[in-house]
Structure formats: C-alpha cells, structure tokens
Amino acid sequence: YYLANRDRFVEPDRVRIEEIQIDATGDAADAQARAEKARARLQAGEDLESVAPAVGGWAFPGDGFVARGSRGPAFDANVLSLSEGGLSPVFREGNSAVVVRLLERRRERRKALEEVEGEIRSILRGERERRRYAENKTRTLVVVNG
Structure with missing residues (x-):
C-alpha cells in the first residue's frame, strides 16, 4: 500500500514564521505605513511582541508550521522565497497589512514507512x-414484526 500510494505520504514545503498583522479595513494607506514602520523596527532588531502593539497590530509568534498553498498566493510569493531569519516586504492578505519573519524552513519530503504505519x-x-x-x-x- 505504501509503495502504491507514496504521493499520499508527502509533506509539502512548510515554514515556521512570526508575523504582525495590521487591520486595513478602514484606512489601507495608514495600515500600510504602520506595517512599514513595524518592518523597519523588526529589521533593526526589535522584538515582535513589543513592536506589534506599538504600531496597533497583532503579533503572531512562530508556534506552528504553514504549508505551501495554505495561506494563498500573496503569502507564498512574499514568504516562501525568504531565507531563515529574513523579513518579507509588507503585503496585503485579506483585510490586513502583513509583515512576516521566516524562522525555520522544512523542505518537501516523503514520510518514511515507519512514520505512517498506523x-x-x-x-x-x-x-x-x-x-x-x-x-x-x-x-x-x-424482518421487523414479521
């Protein structure tokens, strides 16, 4: 079964990230400017947890992995080409202006038989x-009541 269905057991490219999102539903230009400030402060070495509230955004620390294609084309285009430790340019994702730091990358791989036996x-x-x-x-x- 494993050999006949090897493609079912492939983990896609995935990255662990931290990000700041700033609501852009009202004034998109203001959100973009605040996200650019956040990016500059992160680039200067400031901590995500202190920068996000200072620019009116939300901090999302790198708790899990994000797979290629799971967040959409804007995310993939701006984040997946980064090197570990790299910062994305500010980009729009849904109703938010977003800046992302790539913390760790895991390349696509086929899981070993031992990992998928269960x-x-x-x-x-x-x-x-x-x-x-x-x-x-x-x-x-x-037959019921037959």
Whole structure:
C-alpha cells in the first residue's frame, strides 16, 4: 500500500514564521505605513511582541508550521522565497497589512514507512470494512414484526 500510494505520504514545503498583522479595513494607506514602520523596527532588531502593539497590530509568534498553498498566493510569493531569519516586504492578505519573519524552513519530503504505519493500518481497516458492508448488504434481510 505504501509503495502504491507514496504521493499520499508527502509533506509539502512548510515554514515556521512570526508575523504582525495590521487591520486595513478602514484606512489601507495608514495600515500600510504602520506595517512599514513595524518592518523597519523588526529589521533593526526589535522584538515582535513589543513592536506589534506599538504600531496597533497583532503579533503572531512562530508556534506552528504553514504549508505551501495554505495561506494563498500573496503569502507564498512574499514568504516562501525568504531565507531563515529574513523579513518579507509588507503585503496585503485579506483585510490586513502583513509583515512576516521566516524562522525555520522544512523542505518537501516523503514520510518514511515507519512514520505512517498506523495511518496505513487505519486506512486498510476502513477499506476492509466498506468492502464487507458492500458484500453483505445484498445478502442481509431484516424482518421487523414479521
């Protein structure tokens, strides 16, 4: 099963980031200017947690990984080409002006069989149950109050 379905067990490129988002629903130019200030302060070495509130934004520390394609084309274009430690230019994502620092990169990789054995067992068990159900549904007769 693993060899026949190897593409199911590929982890895409992913990055761990920290970011500041500034609401741009009202004055987009002001949000852009505040995000540019935030970027300059981050570039100068200031801490994300202190910069975000100072520019009226929200800080999102690097708690998890973001996969290629999961945040949209603007994110991918501005973030995935960065080197570790690099800062993105300010870009729009939804209703926010965003600046991102790339903390760590993990390249696409195929998971080893040992990593996915449990998942494969679960998939095969489900397929076996569906097959049994399909085979038995035409043979089963239920009589109620007969």
